[in-house]
Amino acid sequence: MTGVAVHLKGLRRTFGTVHALDNLDLSIAAGELVCLLGPSGCGKTTALRVLAGLEDADAGQVLVGGSDVTALPANKRDMGMVFQAYSLFPHLTALQNVEFGLRLRGRRRVPGRAADMLELVGLGQFGARYPHQMSGGQQQRIALARALAIEPAVLLLDEPLSALDAKVRVQLRDEIKRIQSEVGTTTLFVTHDQEEALAVADRVGVMRAGKLEQLASPADVYQKPASAFVADFVGLSNRLPGVVDSSGISVLGTTLPLVSAAAPGPATALVRPEAVSVSADPSGDGRVLTCSFLGPTSRVTVAVGETLVIAQVASGLVPSLAPGTAVSVRLTPVPVALDM
Amino acid sequence: MAGVNARRARKQRVLRWAVLLVLGVFFLLPLVAMVEFSTRDPQTWPLLVNWSKLSDAYPDLADGIVASLEQAALTALLMLVLLVPTAIWVRLRLPRLRRLIEFLCLLPLTIPAIVLVVGLAPVYAWVVYFLGGSSLTLVFAYTILVLPYAYRSIDAGLAAIDVKTLAEAARSLGAGWTTVIVRVVLPNIRTAVLSAAFLSVALVLGEFTIASLLNRTNLQVSIELLGKSSATMSVAVSLTALLLAFVLLLLLSLLGDRRKSTKEPA
Numbered sequence: 027m028t029g030v031a032v033h034l035k036g037l038r039r040t041f042g043t044v045h046a047l048d049n050l051d052l053s054i055a056a057g058e059l060v061c062l063l064g065p066s067g068c069g070k071t072t073a074l075r076v077l078a079g080l081e082d083a084d085a086g087q088v089l090v091g092g093s094d095v096t097a098l099p100a101n102k103r104d105m106g107m108v109f110q111a112y113s114l115f116p117h118l119t120a121l122q123n124v125e126f127g128l129r130l131r132g133r134r135r136v137p138g139r140a141a142d143m144l145e146l147v148g149l150g151q152f153g154a155r156y157p158h159q160m161s162g163g164q165q166q167r168i169a170l171a172r173a174l175a176i177e178p179a180v181l182l183l184d185e186p187l188s189a190l191d192a193k194v195r196v197q198l199r200d201e202i203k204r205i206q207s208e209v210g211t212t213t214l215f216v217t218h219d220q221e222e223a224l225a226v227a228d229r230v231g232v233m234r235a236g237k238l239e240q241l242a243s244p245a246d247v248y249q250k251p252a253s254a255f256v257a258d259f260v261g262l263s264n265r266l267p268g269v270v271d272s273s274g275i276s277v278l279g280t281t282l283p284l285v286s287a288a289a290p291g292p293a294t295a296l297v298r299p300e301a302v303s304v305s306a307d308p309s310g311d312g313r314v315l316t317c318s319f320l321g322p323t324s325r326v327t328v329a330v331g332e333t334l335v336i337a338q339v340a341s342g343l344v345p346s347l348a349p350g351t352a353v354s355v356r357l358t359p360v361p362v363a364l365d366m
Numbered sequence: 367m368a369g370v371n372a373r374r375a376r377k378q379r380v381l382r383w384a385v386l387l388v389l390g391v392f393f394l395l396p397l398v399a400m401v402e403f404s405t406r407d408p409q410t411w412p413l414l415v416n417w418s419k420l421s422d423a424y425p426d427l428a429d430g431i432v433a434s435l436e437q438a439a440l441t442a443l444l445m446l447v448l449l450v451p452t453a454i455w456v457r458l459r460l461p462r463l464r465r466l467i468e469f470l471c472l473l474p475l476t477i478p479a480i481v482l483v484v485g486l487a488p489v490y491a492w493v494v495y496f497l498g499g500s501s502l503t504l505v506f507a508y509t510i511l512v513l514p515y516a517y518r519s520i521d522a523g524l525a526a527i528d529v530k531t532l533a534e535a536a537r538s539l540g541a542g543w544t545t546v547i548v549r550v551v552l553p554n555i556r557t558a559v560l561s562a563a564f565l566s567v568a569l570v571l572g573e574f575t576i577a578s579l580l581n582r583t584n585l586q587v588s589i590e591l592l593g594k595s596s597a598t599m600s601v602a603v604s605l606t607a608l609l610l611a612f613v614l615l616l617l618l619s620l621l622g623d624r625r626k627s628t629k630e631p632a
Contacts, residue, residue, distance in 0.1 A: 078534075078538055079537075079538075080534050080537070080538070099537075100534070100537040100538055101537045101538070101539075101540050101541055101542055102540075103538075104540075105538055106538065106539075107534070107535065107538040109531050109534070109535060110531075111531075112528045112531055112532075113528075113531045113532065113534075113535040114535075115532060115535075115536070115550055115553075115554070116527065116554055117553040117554050117556075126536070126539055126541075127539030127540055130539060130540040130541055130545065131540055169535075172535075172539070173538075173539075176539060176540065182538075
């Protein structure tokens with residue numbers, strides 16, 4: 027099974043005065059998994075629903091495998107979709123749910139194929155269960171099996187993990203990634219959880235107010251954010267005042283390279299907490315305010331004059347960083363974005 | 367402390383049984399009286415359960431029973447055909463109209479039957495003109511009459527499932543709208559649809575005012591006529607109709623219980 031390419035061209039959609047999609051362009055390569063990430067109301071779900079045919083665009087085109095499907099209704103589009111929750115048909119067993127789409131297409135060997143799909147999601151022995159007899163995570167696996175059973179051209183995942191608890195969420199996220207690369211279906215995954223997006227996507231598209239702010243690999247989105255919004259939304263960032271010159275931006279005595287060129291003068295740099303290191307130093311000019319334990323790492327808030335700096339440190343260092351301790355703060359010179 | 371609580375619990379228990387007893391006597395006494403009265407003539411009950419003899423002896427009553435059963439079945443059918451797709455469509459595509467539809471469906475509840483008849487009389491002049499004066503034409507009026515109950519029931523059934531997501535899931539799997547309604551939504555609101563149908567049947571079997579004032583025949587009208595000639599038979603038929611409605615309502619509450627017990631404990 028190989029995927030097909032998907033192109034969204036100039037999509038516009040307004041709800042009242044809100045521009046859910048504002049001239050959105052998005053291309054997904056065949057077999058690729060693209061994550062749309064953004065705060066609620068940024069239009070990511072609308073983009074997915076327009077691609078699914080569940081929502082009409084006011085303007086623009088949807089191309090799947092080169093053919094224009096903009097005018098096709100949802101049931102003719104050949105898309106497998108997994109919803110947030112409660113999308114399994116309650117009156118059908120897991121197996122019958124998976125068979126539903128196959129039977130509508132008049133496929134032969136329906137039960138065999140459906141059983142194979144249940145095996146693929148690791149629930150081979152759960153075929154006779156009804157949705158209410160399964161956990162949320164199991165229900166979402168069945169929903170994934172049901173969406174993939176029809177061998178769709180495109181797989182659409184609309185925040186499929188958001189209703190699950192943290193541990194199941196991570197497990198299922200990895201499994202979705204494994205299954206997707208196994209079957210090779212072109213996939214659009216919508217989420218508001220940045221960690222999820224970075225973990226599963228081949229490319230992450232960060233959306234804001236109906237537009238794509240950046241579409242790049244997870245590493246690039248994290249390390250070279252195209253805008254302050256991206257830097258801020260993907261991961262926690264410090265906003266540190268500095269001065270831009272030809273070599274970069276000078277912040278707290280360290281010159282940091284910039285991800286994109288900027289005019290010289292005062293500016294605010296967005297610095298990741300893991301690029302900040304803190305060490306106890308009686309002559310240091312910082313003072314520890316708070317310290318929160320996160321497991322393997324801890325987050326330390328330090329006041330340097332008027333500026334608050336958040337640093338991520340190994341939890342082993344925490345005993346030496348009690349609130350009130352004088353510390354010196356150093357920045358690792360990795361490229362940073364500026365808050366315009 | 368425990369003693370006070372035990373005494374209070376005992377008091378409450380006594381009060382509960384007292385209320386139950388008073389209400390039981392209040393409701394059962396007329397029924398017992400009906401049984402007693404209808405058995406004074408030993409011929410009454412054997413005749414009632416023997417359809418061919420009954421229809422010979424009381425042709426009007428037989429006509430009334432048949433008319434009522436037909437009206438009940440057709441009303442339930444027409445109600446379902448009108449209401450189920452409407453309610454589903456409103457939930458899926460026109461959620462803004464929900465309040466309006468609910469208001470419209472509840473209107474018949476607020477209008478007394480006698481007022482309804484005054485409005486219906488001129489309408490029925492046209493019904494007679496087009497469809498004749500058959501008692502079955504009452505089905506139109508009855509469908510309006512049962513709307514409040516049927517709509518509530520169906521709407522509650524739809525509220526219990528996520529119609530929008532289920533419909534979208536089915537559509538993305540390739541289902542057209544008919545398939546969505548018949549194979550996905552209907553099976554999941556089956557109990558709601560059944561209870562709407564039962565309520566309609568119970569209501570139609572007990573309807574008197576409209577049928578009588580529009581000069582049509584049904585069970586209640588014939589019972590009332592019969593009351594003038596054969597009092598015991600009319601009471602026996604009333605009692606039977608009452609029992610039938612009771613059985614229907616019992617079935618309905620059983621359905622409701624089953625729906626609850628198959629739900630996942632949250």
